[in-house]
Amino acid sequence: MSSTSPPLAAGYEALRPKILQRLLELRTTLDPSLGRLDDATARAQIGAVLDHLGNFIATGDLGLHRAFLHTFLAMRAAEAQSPASVLAMLVAIGDTAAQVAQDEGAGTPHGAELTLLLTRVTASTARAVNDLIAEELGRRLGQWGDLAKKDQGGKRT
Numbered sequence: 001m002s003s004t005s006p007p008l009a010a011g012y013e014a015l016r017p018k019i020l021q022r023l024l025e026l027r028t029t030l031d032p033s034l035g036r037l038d039d040a041t042a043r044a045q046i047g048a049v050l051d052h053l054g055n056f057i058a059t060g061d062l063g064l065h066r067a068f069l070h071t072f073l074a075m076r077a078a079e080a081q082s083p084a085s086v087l088a089m090l091v092a093i094g095d096t097a098a099q100v101a102q103d104e105g106a107g108t109p110h111g112a113e114l115t116l117l118l119t120r121v122t123a124s125t126a127r128a129v130n131d132l133i134a135e136e137l138g139r140r141l142g143q144w145g146d147l148a149k150k151d152q153g154g155k156r157t
Contacts, residue, residue, distance in 0.1 A: 008113060009057050011105075012054055012057050012114060012118070015097075016050055023050075023093060023097075024042060030096075031081075031085060031092070033081060046093065049090065050097070052065065053093075053097065053121060053125075056125075057117065062124070066128050066131075070132055072086065086129070090125050090129060091122055094121060097118045101115045101118055
């Protein structure tokens with residue numbers, strides 16, 4: 001994804017408070033673990049995702065976005081959240097952001113462009129998370145294979 005036009009990045013930033021408010025209202029349906037958090041903690045977690053979505057929209061830097069997603073997956077794993085539930089939450093956040101953009105920009109070309117952009121960003125996020133999950137599974141399978149070889153080698157001696 002390449003850098004987007006400044007008006008779209010600015011449009012996202014202008015809508016960000018409304019997106020955050022909608023997400024806070026829906027947080028229990030987005031992810032039950034978010035519903036168990038106090039308002040300040042939930043706001044901080046959702047806000048971090050929105051910050052990085054905004055950065056990705058402004059810069060188009062997929063490497064930086066992947067690095068954030070990798071860290072976010074690890075943090076959520078430490079909270080006993082599965083990669084699938086993290087992916088579902090990130091997609092729900094992106095879909096909600098696109099819905100807010102559609103609602104707020106109804107009938108305007110700028111609103112339609114921002115809605116489409118947020119939909120694309122959500123798809124890129126989902127692909128990146130799936131890639132990160134696949135890379136981790138590949139790494140684990142490699143480790144398992146190495147352990148199996150060592151185990152078989154030990155049985156022969």
